[in-house]
Amino acid sequence: QAKSRGRNMLCFFDLGMQAAATARSALEADIRAGLQRDEFLLHYQRVVDADGAMLGAEALVRWRHSERGMVPPGEFIAVAEQTGLILPLGRRVLREACQQLAQWAREPACAHWTLSVNVSAQEFRHPGFVQQVLDVIAETQADPRRLKLELTESLLLHDVEDTIARMRMLRARGVGLSLDDFGTGYSSLSYLKRLPLSQLKIDQSFVRDVLTDPSDAAIACTVVALANSLGLDVVAEGVESDGQRDFLLRNGCRRFQGYLFGRPGPASALRAADTEPPSR
Numbered sequence: 001q002a003k004s005r006g007r008n009m010l011c012f013f014d015l016g017m018q019a020a021a022t023a024r025s026a027l028e029a030d031i032r033a034g035l036q037r038d039e040f041l042l043h044y045q046r047v048v049d050a051d052g053a054m055l056g057a058e059a060l061v062r063w064r065h066s067e068r069g070m071v072p073p074g075e076f077i078a079v080a081e082q083t084g085l086i087l088p089l090g091r092r093v094l095r096e097a098c099q100q101l102a103q104w105a106r107e108p109a110c111a112h113w114t115l116s117v118n119v120s121a122q123e124f125r126h127p128g129f130v131q132q133v134l135d136v137i138a139e140t141q142a143d144p145r146r147l148k149l150e151l152t153e154s155l156l157l158h159d160v161e162d163t164i165a166r167m168r169m170l171r172a173r174g175v176g177l178s179l180d181d182f183g184t185g186y187s188s189l190s191y192l193k194r195l196p197l198s199q200l201k202i203d204q205s206f207v208r209d210v211l212t213d214p215s216d217a218a219i220a221c222t223v224v225a226l227a228n229s230l231g232l233d234v235v236a237e238g239v240e241s242d243g244q245r246d247f248l249l250r251n252g253c254r255r256f257q258g259y260l261f262g263r264p265g266p267a268s269a270l271r272a273a274d275t276e277p278p279s280r
């Protein structure tokens, strides 16, 4: 009986794998069609200082799908990365972000805002990447010093020397480089010393329970101290309560991002919200 159950399970598992592969290639075709129909757009989430004043924003891609409505990146970025579609998608994201940055620069109230753009390791490793960034900056007239690229530690799984060389080229043009989701990946402290970064982002998984879990609190405080002593900016992600913000502030963190300050939304919402008096 156990044997037949085992056989059934195996069969079920195979069907599951088959179904997953089919779903994946359907999604791949759908992303391709979405790119052709220009269904991808950016939402923006504010990054604020200790007083809640806006320093800038992070661009987060969304898919306005004809049948599924607004699809979050968690549902398509991984497949886009696996299929190479992240390259055309990432180009659009970067172009739209730089256009937005150039637009803000023309409005006195927003001229100082920075904009962070997420870049997958696959994009960063692509041979034309650095030139592409420089081309988009030139084409849109965006100020490279207001652009930050958010990289993840997965970048360090491959040729680190090459990664550092690319990072240096971007930094030489003024582009900021931020390490996203810091603490969840593979970086060692010796890498951190060598990478020409400008910012660390404390992953939201450490922020979530920062008031109740002493280990998360210790990690968050250590990342802040590390960033401060290395001369890097540090942003806490996923801040949802005053308590979390106050704790981080007391421990030396001066930049925040999270639902407490605003959810991601269209650029127009960001601007409107910024002119309202603080709700707290």
Ligand code: C2E
Pocket: 045, 059, 060, 061, 072, 073, 074, 077, 090, 093, 117, 118, 119, 120, 150, 180, 181, 204, 237, 238, 239, 240, 257, 258, 259, 260, 264
């Ligand atoms: P991320 O770069 O770490 O972005 C932060 C994510 O946390 C966003 O999810 C944001 O909506 C969410 N978030 C912000 N504040 C809070 C909060 O207070 N509480 C909670 N629970 N969540 C919060 P989103 O927009 O779904 O993006 C997920 C991930 O998808 C991003 O994580 C990033 O890794 C990736 N991604 C987004 N846009 C792009 C893009 O244009 N290109 C690439 N390559 N990846 C992107």
Ligand code: MG
Pocket: 058, 118, 150, 180
């Ligand atoms: Mg990010």
Ligand code: MG
Pocket: 180, 181, 201, 203, 204, 237
């Ligand atoms: Mg993050």
Ligand code: MG
Pocket: 180, 181
């Ligand atoms: Mg992430």
